[in-house]
Amino acid sequence: MSIVAFIGLGIMGSPMAVNVQRAGHHVQAHNRSSGRAGPLVEAGGSECPTVAEAVRGASVVCLMLPDSPDVQAVMTGEDGVLAHAAEGAVVVDFSTIRPDVARELAQEAETRGLRMLDAPVSGGEAGARDGSLSVMVGGPADAVQDAGEVLRAVGRTVVHVGPAGAGQTVKAANQLMVAGHLQVLAEAVVFLEASGVELGPALEVIAGGLAGSRVLESKAEGMAQRAFEPGFRTELHHKDLGILEDAAREASVVVPVGALLAQLMASAVANGDGALDHSALLRGVLRLSGRA
Template identity: 45%
Template sequence: MALRIGCIGLGIMGRPMASRWLAAGHEVTVWARNPEAVAPLITQGAQSVASAADLARQVDVIFTNVSDTPDVEQVLLGSGGVVVGARPGLIVVDHSTISPTATRRLAAVLAGQGVHLLDAPVSGGEQGAIDGTLSIMVGGEAAVLEQVRPLLEVVGQTITHLGGHGAGQFTKACNQLLVAQTIMAVSEAIVLAEAANVDPAAMREALLGGLAGSRILEVHGERMIRREYLPGFKTRLHHKDMSIVLQAAAELGLPLPGAALSAQWINAAVGLGHGEADSAVVAEVLRRLAPSGPIHDEEQSPFAAVEPRAGK
């Protein structure tokens, strides 16, 4: 018997995922805090309900895609939330990126009501959700994952079970710190090429063929060169994710100096008003600190003050 699907959170990631389940012929019911987000999916054949609790009464599995830890807590445990309408056996798959500690607490509360929670954050951005090529990092019971795996395969290309509750969120934290630091490295490479009067597009093409090649250099590098920052993944959300990374590190007594530094660059981008742009916009923060023009000769070299020259 096919599982009846419920979706909460119909933004950049949630909407295309729900759309793919509908296109695959699944019965999908949706609820969003913003009613306008529901309309495009209704035209595709989705049903809508008045609350998260009503959704829980009607479906077998709920997929959540909301912004932050308090949002997940509200839609699952708040007034009119999932737990109000849930019955034993309901499965909740949370694709949000939130605190691993909070995930474990939520899993325990829901388990007391007979509800199974999988933390299943994703990587791949909006295009990955549209194409069904997301990487899905899953924490929770392996047997529960197998029940929903056919549904996850509609939206994801790589589905990995990492362990118990919270393991998916810790893995997403690892993903986000790697992405943040690689974005900063790509930014620095592009700004260095620009300052040295080297074509950054040609530099990028050269590096893509070698060991420095990466998906970040390919996708975000092009955004930086074109200075076009439509998300993608919004800077304010990456800022939130890096806060989760640093909070987790603090709870574990773990120093992550690279993550802390890249988090400050992302924080600066948000502070400069780029929160709704793709997080590749950190390149613009670095450009603000770069020389106004390319370095052409020794007189302009940033090392001129510390490197003695012959005859001087």
């Protein structure tokens, strides 16, 4: 049984840590706010009061944190991973952060005798619970191999997409596409409802054709029921589209639809929907249509 540290037990991190524990590892977890380790402890893992204690003796250190500054603080702080992880350990950052930050942290980790992977995920809370996430991995191939059991414990599709920062770049593209699917689904739902068409049969036949998508399958019912309990919060998707815009600018690429989606997501946050599921983009369409 190997020791795996897991830092961050939020909506995604908690079930991911449980799946790593159930895969035959011993997970030592830390979360900055208390009371989140119950499911992991029940599965046989342990809760640690500090990052330093969580990473002690771990061959793999996993992070699942909200944003770039959070990852930087956990990695570089006095109580952080770089100061306390064992030499040769693999750091797997499942968070979604800026590609340039991922590259900088990977270089700093290398100077401390650590190997770091940026491994953002897609699949939402449901994918985190059932271990079916898609994992986009950037970093050295040997580290991908050494952390393979942990990666496969959380993801059904695990793909090494390139060097440090590549995983975060692929995730930015993923978030662009997901936001686009969500927005056009929201517009279709409002259009169908306003036209007096029964929504269930309409979406059923749409799902069977070229317009079918995983987003439609997983988010249409919530939109129809106006149920927006967060599987992935709007405020986090707003952050991710900011990452996309910055990375696209750095690559000298135009993303006009992405820029519009970023504005629509920003509007959702400004209107108080940031803590709701990102399918709450529907509420923005209703507001614009005078139907809120």
